[in-house]
Amino acid sequence: MGERSTLKNIILKNRSFFISSHISPDGDSIGSQLALALCLEKLKKNFYIYNQDPVPWRFENFPDIKWVKNSAPSGDFDVIFFLDTANIRRLGTIIKDIELKDKFIVNIDHHISNELFGTVNIIKPDYSSTSEILYELLKPICEIDKDIAQLLYLGICTDTGSFKYPNTRANTFDVSSKLVKIGVDPSAIASRIWFEDRPNRVRLLGDVLRTLEIHNGYTIMYVTRKMLHQNDSNEAETEEFCDYGLTIKGVKVSVLLKERDKGIIKVSLRSKKGTDVNQLAVYFGGGGHKNAAGFEVEGKIEDVISKIQHKIGEII
Ligand SMILES: [Mn+2]
Structure with a gap:
């Protein structure tokens, strides 16, 4: 009041x-x-x-x-x-x-x-x-x-x-x-x-889903600058892609890496109820909510993936 x-x-x-x-x-x-x-x-x-x-x-x-x-x-x-x-x-x-x-x-x-x-x-x-x-x-x-x-x-x-x-x-x-x-x-x-999507955004989703890796309790996907360019798209259009990893049974956390300019990788994290990805985001200098968080780091996609894999066990 x-x-x-x-x-x-x-x-x-x-x-x-x-x-x-x-x-x-x-x-x-x-x-x-x-x-x-x-x-x-x-x-x-x-x-x-x-x-x-x-x-x-x-x-x-x-x-x-x-x-x-x-x-x-x-x-x-x-x-x-x-x-x-x-x-x-x-x-x-x-x-x-x-x-x-x-x-x-x-x-x-x-x-x-x-x-x-x-x-x-x-x-x-x-x-x-x-x-x-x-x-x-x-x-x-x-x-x-x-x-x-x-x-x-x-x-x-x-x-x-x-x-x-x-x-x-x-x-x-x-x-x-x-x-x-x-x-x-x-x-x-x-x-x-x-339901008024751009065809290229749906095609981009296809490219990103092809990168999907399923691990023990989590999934990892990534989108490169090249994929964005090939589909005449931009990072804003990848907003909900991270959710797709969570559609799989047994997956608690979905990780999506987005390659930006100057060697920066933006990482989006989504989780199902009961798993707190905010903790993981804060560890890497970011933040957000319990079930949706993110952070930015410098590095190559494969190196960032291994850093996340090193730490993700603590929240799953
Ligand atoms: Mn909000």
Whole structure:
């Protein structure tokens, strides 16, 4: 309750708001950022939404997506919102474009690894998504109309993998049910996100699945820059590939390595309920959630694989 009135006061007492989220924004970043912005708009407030990386193409048809910018704002802001972002490093290059010193920062997130870097921190690790938290925070501040509801639903259904992941709780359905009553059509949103795919992305998935190795309780796959290039694709399109390793019986952890520029490997980790991949990600300098986490390291794909294999036994 305290948090709701705190946020309400912050919004009512200020005029201009900067809203940012993590690198490679996902459905929860975009959904929560735009839902907050639409609420601010109703209250006649100024806002600027800025992420390092562009909106993934599959979210391009959501309401008011044009407000999400990839260019630095000019001018100053009264309040800075960071949504769905566990730490300042996850903001990427935008922290160079915006002055954070002495700024009033509101940090709203559901990552258990959140570093509480805000002036106000509203962190709820048992919530499925930042969007689920935001529904409860925004409800007393503005009317949740159909556009806002669609955006919050986008965040919830992508972060829960369509209500499949262990972060799906009774409250997730309660909030989703309210959003559906407001006018969200779940199958229309699902179609927009998952059934309008690019042929090349599906072909890329085929290439990645051919690298699948099944070990004792875990799988490893990788995507090279060459595979991305051959399929005219990019890393953002590999977002859900890691899930496929988990579809196999007996597999507790799925690992996906993504080759980046300058010898950097991004590693995504997914696990079934009861296995904590956040621990493994933290060991390698990253973080995330119990069942979905990641980290970045320098090295060759095969060397990174052997480092992970050396350590993964501790969590399986
Ligand atoms: Mn999230």
